[in-house]
Amino acid sequence: MTLEAIKYKVGQLQILDQLLLPAESKYIPIASVKDGWDAIYKMQVRGAPAIAIVGCLSLVVEIYDKQYDTKHALQSEVVQHLQYLVTSRPTAVNLKLAADEVKTLAENLLANETVNVEGMKHQIIKSIEQMLEKDIQDNRAIGENGANALLKGVDRPLKLLTHCNTGSLATAGYGTALGVIRSVNVRNLLEHVYCTETRPYNQGARLTAYELVHDKLPATLITDSMVAALLNSTKVDAIIVGADRVAANGDTANKIGTYQLAVVAKHHDVPFYVAAPFTSIDVAIQDGSRIKIEERPEQELTHIGGQRIAAPGIGCWNPAFDVTPAELITGIITERGVLKPSELAEKVRPK
Numbered sequence: 001m002t003l004e005a006i007k008y009k010v011g012q013l014q015i016l017d018q019l020l021l022p023a024e025s026k027y028i029p030i031a032s033v034k035d036g037w038d039a040i041y042k043m044q045v046r047g048a049p050a051i052a053i054v055g056c057l058s059l060v061v062e063i064y065d066k067q068y069d070t071k072h073a074l075q076s077e078v079v080q081h082l083q084y085l086v087t088s089r090p091t092a093v094n095l096k097l098a099a100d101e102v103k104t105l106a107e108n109l110l111a112n113e114t115v116n117v118e119g120m121k122h123q124i125i126k127s128i129e130q131m132l133e134k135d136i137q138d139n140r141a142i143g144e145n146g147a148n149a150l151l152k153g154v155d156r157p158l159k160l161l162t163h164c165n166t167g168s169l170a171t172a173g174y175g176t177a178l179g180v181i182r183s184v185n186v187r188n189l190l191e192h193v194y195c196t197e198t199r200p201y202n203q204g205a206r207l208t209a210y211e212l213v214h215d216k217l218p219a220t221l222i223t224d225s226m227v228a229a230l231l232n233s234t235k236v237d238a239i240i241v242g243a244d245r246v247a248a249n250g251d252t253a254n255k256i257g258t259y260q261l262a263v264v265a266k267h268h269d270v271p272f273y274v275a276a277p278f279t280s281i282d283v284a285i286q287d288g289s290r291i292k293i294e295e296r297p298e299q300e301l302t303h304i305g306g307q308r309i310a311a312p313g314i315g316c317w318n319p320a321f322d323v324t325p326a327e328l329i330t331g332i333i334t335e336r337g338v339l340k341p342s343e344l345a346e347k348v349r350p351k
């Protein structure tokens with residue numbers, strides 16, 4: 001069992017094909033921006049941070065061995081590839097923000113006369129390679145900040161619930177919401193974790209359960225429809241989920257089903273936390289109504305493992321995400337601390 005979603009070394013990129021998990025653990029090569037785009041769209045790699053890292057690293061493998069006559073030729077190819085990559089999936093903001101940063105770096109290097117074309121390529125590659133380690137550092141900080149917040153004033157082990165997959169498989173490592181659960185466990189203060197199956201792509205049943213079993217954490221899988229009954233019968237200390245895009249006012253887009261978890265949490269007075277790095281916060285969007293929600297193929301709903309489960313001829317609606325309004329969110333756990341949704345805009349000034 002391996003939890004390493006992304007393998008990268010000196011211009012060589014491989015990803016763990018998450019469509020095959022948990023039955024098969026197979027790495028596939030990503031040798032071009034086209035490969036990167038396809039793997040992201042088909043969700044062979046998924047999870048907002050991992051999408052950004054694999055998208056940008058696919059650009060690295062595309063340009064790594066190429067010679068460019070001019071800095072301008074390099075810059076325009078980089079911009080063209082990034083504009084293509086961000087069309088792979090619309091909701092998660094991490095790839096868009098990373099692409100903007102690389103574009104800005106390329107523009108600055110183009111204008112910098114002391115840097116030649118090879119130096120420019122080298123710096124672009126270096127800045128993207130650093131995304132891997134930075135993401136792991138951020139996730140470990142999110143883990144600690146989240147564990148501190150959840151255990152504040154509590155002197156007994158916790159029962160936690162999470163939705164979708166926000167672990168090592170969704171990031172460069174350790175995870176966001178699942179990272180917080182790991183940090184609580186490291187302190188021997190995790191009594192139990194419940195994870196939802198997360199229909200229709202089943203990230204919870206296939207990927208989060210895979211990580212929880214791998215880590216030997218005390219865990220139980222439930223269907224998405226069992227959450228209210230669980231909160232009604234069991235003392236769950238908090239619900240903790242990830243994020244694909246957090247708007248300036250704190251409204252959060254995350255895996256479909258997150259909003260109803262927040263509504264149930266409110267009804268049962270259970271704290272509801274979002275764990276997300278600043279690379280998932282989009283202050284250019286004022287509130288959640290402006291977030292584009294991806295709609296995915298109906299086959300994801302009508303078939304499981306290639307087997308049709310829905311009656312032929314039925315119509316489907318398959319939004320991949322929904323938006324949880326800020327007022328239902330207790331706190332946003334970031335690498336820089338736990339923020340109330342209302343504090344976000346102040347903390348994240350647009351660059």
Ligand SMILES: CSC[C@H]1O[C@H](OP(=O)(O)O)[C@H](O)[C@@H]1O
Binds near residue numbers: 163164255
């Ligand atoms: C840290 S992962 C964040 C987020 O991404 C997932 O979406 P998907 O599996 O469709 O890429 C899910 O919404 C997670 O909460």
